Amino acid sequence: MASPGIQWYPGHVARAERQLRQQLDRVDLVLEVCDARILQASRHPSLERWAGNKPRVLVVNRRDMVPPAARSSWHRWLQQQGEDPVWCDGRGGGGSKALLQAAVEAGAALNTRRQRRGLRPRPVRALMLGFPNVGKSALINRLVGRRAVASERRAGVTRSLQWVRMGGQVDLLDAPGILPPRLQDQEAALLLAICDDIGQAAYDHEAVAQALLRHLANLPPPRVGQPLTGLLASRYGVTTDPRAPHRWLQAAAAEHASGCTARMAQRLLDDFRRGRLGAVALQAPQPSP
Ligand SMILES: Nc1nc2c(ncn2[C@@H]2O[C@H](COP(=O)(O)OP(=O)(O)OP(=O)(O)O)[C@@H](O)[C@H]2O)c(=O)[nH]1
Ligand SMILES: [Mg+2]
Structure with missing residues (x-):
């Protein structure tokens, strides 16, 4: 049997999915939130089916974390x-x-229809839906202008559905990050792990850090703000080619982590996730066939 690889489907996500199905009828609009760094890998495959005929707005969050050229393309x-x-x-x-x-x-x-039926207008009920840690709750807090819901730097912060009333034209439903029960595409799963969009217990940090290094070494300029091989060399004082990621981690660990590659892997991932390696788009649009 093939190895299951990176998989993450904790109990609260399964529960949230069940609750979502019940709440969907009460929602007028779906705001689909994805992560600009991994725009394709962070789009839920079933979201379109769930939204059905409801209007859907694609929200690409973390726009500050990708170079402007990547955003334009x-x-x-x-x-x-x-x-x-x-x-x-x-x-x-x-x-x-x-x-x-x-x-x-x-x-x-919605309100045009209500008016036609002689009903008073009411706030539009919008559901914030997307993978874990893409920034759904942060967006809600921004929209309402206060810290209405918890928002933290790890996947799985929001645990249950919660309505947030803006007292205006829109009410917002915050939801836990959802993801498919099985991550079929393991390349995409690696990208989700790199960006901290799935729980950290689901993967081996060294393997994920090595995948990040391979990506960073191969990205063309429009997808990174500056040449990354040079940045890696100057930031970590390591001249080893990142295309040999295991050796790179060993060399960097010798410099910064008493030779502990696991700790070095954590540090590299943390630096990337905090934006310390600059703006990086890990995925680019597929060329049209
Ligand atoms: N740089 C940057 N950070 C962001 C952005 N949006 C959110 N964040 C940060 O990312 C982290 C995760 O944000 P959350 O709002 O908790 O994400 P979520 O999608 O609600 O996550 P779950 O509830 O775990 O599914 C927080 O530390 C936010 O401050 C963004 O556009 N740019
Ligand atoms: Mg949240």
């Missing part, structure tokens, strides 16, 4: 696919106004 590509993405920065607050506007517009038909 993704934007063009998504528009060619018929999407009209809203780019946000849930930490700095960028894009919040546009997101609110998109939610109000996408939900406008």
Whole structure:
């Protein structure tokens, strides 16, 4: 039997999925949140089916973590696919106004229908849906302008569904990050692990750090803010070629972690996740066939 590889489907996600199915009827609009660094790998395959006929807005969060050129090429590509993405920065607050506007517009038909039936308008009920740790709760806090829900730097912070009323045109439903019960595409699973979008117990940090090094060594300039091989050399004082990731980790560990490659792997991943290696888009749009 093939090895299960990276898998993460904790109990709270299974529970959240069941609750979501029950709540979906009460929701007018789905805000699909994904991670700009791994835009494709962080889109849930079943989301379209769940949203059904409801309006859906694609929210690309962590826009500050990718170079502007990568953002432009993704934007063009998504528009060619018929999407009209809203780019946000849930930490700095960028894009919040546009997101609110998109939610109000996408939900406008609801109140037109209500008015026709002689009902008073009500706030549009928008569900924030996406993989763990992509920044759903941070976006909600930005939209409401206060710390209404918990938002932290690890996957699996939001544990249950929670309505947040803005007292305006939109009500927001925060949901735990969801992901498919089985991660079939292990390349995508590695990207999710690199970006801390799945629980850390699900993978071996050294293997994931090595995958990050391989990516960093091979990324062309539009997807990184600066040449990364040089950055790795200057930041960690290691001239070993990162395309030999195991040797790179050993050399860096000798410098910074008393030879402990596991600790060095943690440090490299942490630096990347905190943006200390600069803006990096780990995925690029697929060229049109
Ligand atoms: N740099 C950057 N950090 C962000 C952005 N959005 C969120 N964050 C940070 O990412 C971390 C995760 O954010 P959360 O809001 O907890 O993510 P979530 O999607 O609600 O995560 P779960 O509830 O675990 O599914 C927090 O430390 C946020 O401050 C962003 O656009 N840019
Ligand atoms: Mg959350």
